Amino acid sequence: xxxxxxxxxxxxxxxxxxxxxxxxxxxxxxxxxxxxxxxxxxxxxxxxxxxxxxxxxxxxxxxxxxxxxxxxxxxxxxxxxxxxxxxxxxxxxxxxxxxxxxxxxxxxxxxxxxxxxxxxxxxxxxxxxxxxxxxxxxxxxxxxxxxxxxxxxxxxxxxxxxxxxxxxxxxxxxxxxxxxxxxxxxxxxxxxxxxxxxxxxxxxxxxxxxxxxxxxxxxxxxxxxxxxxxxxxxxxxxxxxxxxxxxxxxxxxxxxxxxxxxxxxxxxxxxxxxxxxxxxxxxxxxxxxxxxxxxxxxxxxxxxxxxxxxxxxxxxxxxxxxxxxxxxxxxxxxxxxxxxxxxxxxxxxxxxxxxxxxxxxxxxxxxxxxxxxxxxxxxxxxxxxxxxxxxxxxxxxxxxxxxxxxxxxxxxxxxxxxxxxxxxxxxxxxxxxxxxxxxxxxxxxxxxxxxxx
Numbered sequence: 001x002x003x004x005x006x007x008x009x010x011x012x013x014x015x016x017x018x019x020x021x022x023x024x025x026x027x028x029x030x031x032x033x034x035x036x037x038x039x040x041x042x043x044x045x046x047x048x049x050x051x052x053x054x055x056x057x058x059x060x061x062x063x064x065x066x067x068x069x070x071x072x073x074x075x076x077x078x079x080x081x082x083x084x085x086x087x088x089x090x091x092x093x094x095x096x097x098x099x100x101x102x103x104x105x106x107x108x109x110x111x112x113x114x115x116x117x118x119x120x121x122x123x124x125x126x127x128x129x130x131x132x133x134x135x136x137x138x139x140x141x142x143x144x145x146x147x148x149x150x151x152x153x154x155x156x157x158x159x160x161x162x163x164x165x166x167x168x169x170x171x172x173x174x175x176x177x178x179x180x181x182x183x184x185x186x187x188x189x190x191x192x193x194x195x196x197x198x199x200x201x202x203x204x205x206x207x208x209x210x211x212x213x214x215x216x217x218x219x220x221x222x223x224x225x226x227x228x229x230x231x232x233x234x235x236x237x238x239x240x241x242x243x244x245x246x247x248x249x250x251x252x253x254x255x256x257x258x259x260x261x262x263x264x265x266x267x268x269x270x271x272x273x274x275x276x277x278x279x280x281x282x283x284x285x286x287x288x289x290x291x292x293x294x295x296x297x298x299x300x301x302x303x304x305x306x307x308x309x310x311x312x313x314x315x316x317x318x319x320x321x322x323x324x325x326x327x328x329x330x331x332x333x334x335x336x337x338x339x340x341x342x343x344x345x346x347x348x349x350x351x352x353x354x355x356x357x358x359x360x361x362x363x364x365x366x367x368x369x370x371x372x373x374x375x376x377x378x379x380x381x382x383x384x385x386x387x388x389x390x391x392x393x394x395x396x397x398x399x400x401x402x403x404x405x406x407x408x409x410x411x412x413x414x415x416x417x418x419x420x421x422x423x424x425x426x427x428x429x430x431x432x433x434x435x436x437x438x439x440x441x442x443x444x445x446x447x448x449x450x451x452x453x
Contacts, residue, residue, distance in 0.1 A: 184220025
């Protein structure tokens with residue numbers, strides 16, 4: 001697998017790359033690092049998504065954690081942000097979510113949260129990684145046995161506690177709203193109907209029957225055509241789509257037109273500005289945020305701060321600057337007044353609350369920002385090319401030449417994915433054909449230069 005942790009936890013093909021042995025060692029190392037300041041018997045909370053491999057990895061993690069003398073609280077299938085919320089509510093020392101988010105079913109991952117509900121910093125993840133990969137003898141020395149091993153318990157109230165909390169984040173109900181919801185056959189399948197129905201909305205669910213292998217399978221926030229069709233067929237006011245662990249949300253208006261994360265952040269930013277709740281009049285976004293958002297922010301006197309891609313970096317900037325709204329185009333949106341991480345269902349509830357309160361069509365809300373044409377091409381590479389491709393002269397040259405041709409009317413961003421063995425080529429500009437041709441040329445050059453010799 002190379003490094004254990006990317007931008008969103010440890011991730012790989014379950015069992016063959018992210019092995020049971022690795023999961024057990026991560027459990028042990030995490031228990032060592034995250035509970036070292038505990039002056040009581042530590043407890044770690046574990047949730048999971050609907051993948052067939054989640055049960056197996058859960059068992060390995062639990063074995064590892066308990067072998068270090070820490071207790072485990074199982075909360076079952078639940079959204080990732082619910083784990084972040086419950087860690088604090090249950091006063092646990094740490095939290096673990098078993099999920100590969102938007103990735104296909106053969107992948108799985110391990111996301112770690114501190115006792116405060118925040119994702120771990122790079123430094124702490126590197127410390128855990130070092131123990132697993134370089135210093136396993138330290139883990140062995142710290143293992144316990146006999147009466148000191150950890151206990152395992154199940155939390156039967158976890159789902160409802162999370163659902164009730166999200167309900168309380170809005171002042172109005174959602175009666176009269178017809179909403180289509182794509183659960184991606186993932187974690188939202190266990191919470192969405194009770195949450196949105198409980199708020200009074202008329203709910204039309206799709207992709208809400210997980211079977212272990214259909215999570216994210218041509219559905220959810222990476223396949224918006226499904227929710228668009230569902231909205232139009234059922235004459236809904238709006239539709240929302242989540243990913244496998246429900247920490248992302250994208251939407252479609254009543255015509256089935258997609259409202260991506262950038263447009264949603266724009267909607268939230270102006271609404272919060274108008275209410276006087278947007279702290280420091282600032283939204284935190286990423287380098288992938290559409291140029292149209294830059295113009296929206298300028299025209300609406302809203303400050304914009306950009307970070308590296310990944311909601312952990314957005315959260316770090318929000319904490320450092322005292323901001324309360326941030327997010328990225330993919331639908332990770334953070335409302336720091338309510339949550340410590342991106343939360344798809346919280347995002348959807350906030351969006352529907354605005355729709356109800358403003359008494360406007362979703363398409364009118366979506367017109368808040370003009371989106372510049374954007375092309376994104378993913379180039380699959382062998383992991384051995386990670387980082388080294390950046391030093392290739394021919395790749396540097398073609399990127400530089402095309403950026404010069406674009407000038408100030410567009411931009412090129414070429415970066416590695418933090419979760420998959422991919423190089424992402426993103427280009428924005430006013431002329432779609434021009435930027436598409438550029439993206440294809442750059443992608444082909446990367447593929448040519450990074451091929452196996």
